[in-house]
Amino acid sequence: MIETALLALGLVLIVEGLVYALAPSLIDRMLLALAALPPEARRIAGMLALVIGLALVWMAKSLGA
Template sequence: MIETALLALGLVLIVEGLVYALAPSLIDQLLIALSALPVDARRVLGLIAIVIGLLFVWAAKTLGA
């Protein structure tokens, strides 16, 4: 179980690192766009991301990961 959690965390850090390394100005634009959104909209986006992440985890486990 801990191996899977470490693998998932490592993959998230790789993807995050790639975005910062390859498109740092895009991150600035994204942060500006997010700050313009109301707090409730950001909360909904976060909840949607959680649901999508859970679906990915469920799909991976179903497929045998």
């Protein structure tokens, strides 16, 4: 179980690092766009990301990861 958590955390850090390394100006624009959204819209987007992430983890585990 801890191996899977470490693997997931490592993959998240790789993707985040790639975005910051390859497109730092995109991060600035995304942060400005997020700041313009009302808090409720950000909350819904966060919950949607949570549900999609849980579904992906569940699918990976059911496929044998």
